[in-house]
Amino acid sequence: KAGVTQTPRYLIKTxxxxxxxxxxxxxxxxxxSWYQQTPGQGLQFLFEYFSETQRNKGNFPGRFSGRQFSNSxxxxxxxxxxxxxxxxxxxxxxxxxxxxxxxxxxxxxxxxVL
Amino acid sequence: xxxxxxxxxxxxxxxxxxxxTYCNSSTTLSNIQxxxxxxxxxPVFLIQLVKSGEVKKxxxxxxxxxxxxxNSSLHITATQTTDVGTYFCAGNSGNTPxxxxxxxxxxxxx
Numbered sequence: 001k002a003g004v005t006q007t008p009r010y011l012i013k014t015x016x017x018x019x020x021x022x023x024x025x026x027x028x029x030x031x032x033s034w035y036q037q038t039p040g041q042g043l044q045f046l047f048e049y050f051s052e053t054q055r056n057k058g059n060f061p062g063r064f065s066g067r068q069f070s071n072s073x074x075x076x077x078x079x080x081x082x083x084x085x086x087x088x089x090x091x092x093x094x095x096x097x098x099x100x101x102x103x104x105x106x107x108x109x110x111x112x113v114l
Numbered sequence: 115x116x117x118x119x120x121x122x123x124x125x126x127x128x129x130x131x132x133x134x135t136y137c138n139s140s141t142t143l144s145n146i147q148x149x150x151x152x153x154x155x156x157p158v159f160l161i162q163l164v165k166s167g168e169v170k171k172x173x174x175x176x177x178x179x180x181x182x183x184x185n186s187s188l189h190i191t192a193t194q195t196t197d198v199g200t201y202f203c204a205g206n207s208g209n210t211p212x213x214x215x216x217x218x219x220x221x222x223x224x
Binding site for chain 2: 033035040041042043044045048055056058059090092098099100102103104105106107108
């Protein structure tokens with residue numbers, strides 16, 4: 001079974017621009033979560049989608065948004081990029097049902113904001 | 115909100131020594147999970163504990179869930195260079211999202 005895929009793998013943007021990241025979950029997984037990982041901060045939860053609905057949301061500003069499509073693929077968007085948005089963005093899928101199930105992570109998208 | 119604290123932040127051990135990382139939650143957890151992230155990689159699920167006082171073993175790794183379901187530990191016996199990486203605990207309550215600790219980065223000196 002193919003794992004979680006994320007595109008692009010690397011991205012360089014400048015302040016003020018916007019970016020869209022994509023995640024394809026494992027086949028059959030209906031839940032997709034997004035995390036931001038920065039050195040020393042661990043994994044910070046952004047949001048979780050289940051069956052095209054946002055089920056949970058972390059403490060990030062409204063510049064961070066996401067959506068999920070009917071095939072469970074998900075995108076996240078960051079508008080008006082700031083230097084502090086430079087991070088590894090990880091997507092994780094799970095079977096769904098309840099939040100807190102085993103997470104299967106993708107390789108991540110490394111975003112650099114200049 | 116729920117917070118998960120993990121100590122130590124870093125641990126350097128000689129190959130063959132034991133290693134332990136501790137995880138403490140500010141609230142009672144429904145379950146706790148452990149993940150390993152190799153340098154340059156992504157987190158990979160190791161195990162999930164759901165019962166109070168539960169102990170699970172995977173070869174040289176021993177995982178414990180506290181009686182109050184607010185703390186957990188991961189112990190590695192006789193570390194090997196393949197154990198290098200960052201170990202994260204993550205927990206949740208009910209239908210809340212998983213909250214990850216900041217991780218313990220393990221270095222093993224051969």
